[in-house]
Amino acid sequence: MTDPLIVVRGVHFAGTLVACGTVGFIRLVAEPAKVPSDGQPLRNRLSLLTLLALAVAILSGAAWLVLLAADILGAPLLDVCLHGGAWPVLFETRFGLVWCVRFGVAVVLALFLFRPVPKAIQLVVAALLLCLPAMVGHAGATPGLSGDIHLASDMLHLLTERQ
């Protein structure tokens, strides 16, 4: 049977890639192409797609946290949900720190859809949401220069996936 953690992570990365990729498309392709005045419906649809993808990313991110906490603590899923078992993982691990930062970044990225924001800022925020998981991947756990190079490679890989 497939590990639910793998499924949830897959959904999370799909949501994140769609959200960040769509933001990149809007700012780097649609806008420079000077979509005509009747292009507003297209922009609205793309913004809605980004919003839905962010919602999927946030919900699957929450599920990822709970499943991971149950795995780390060796506790039943229900106990983790009912008795706050996810808090130690959230507040005492690098995964939790990255999770909190990315949650905030996802909310900011959603808010940016409703107000004019400089292109560079919106793209940097989207890139942050996409790159930060590398910090808690295999490369992020590898010590020394080798780990730093792997981390840079992972981040670059995630960024190029968006395009």
Place this chain on the structure above:
Amino acid sequence: MRSIIASIAFLFAAAGPVFAHAHLDRANPAVGSTVTPAPKEVVLWFTNQLEPAFSSIEVRNEKGASVQAGKAVVDRSNRTRMSVPLKSLPPGSYKVMWRVLSVDTHRTQGDFSFRVGP
């Protein structure tokens, strides 16, 4: 442009194997060793960075009694290094049991023995 391409190529070319779990790299006292005098602490080095809140070491004597003088601590400046202080150890055999969570959220555990000589 060339330098950008060269930098990107370097990042990919320089990438070596990545180990997905924290494995024991080395230990002091060493695995299976006999030491004299008795060590004041057990120090373990791992292949990955560790999460301090979810990593621990337990040291027991031949009768199964704990001989630690405190809690295991992950070195903040080198998160691959974890140590635990020991009580005064008489000659005998001791078992070190470790359980760690690496930063990439994988759990591993293991054990080894060492002897304190007369």
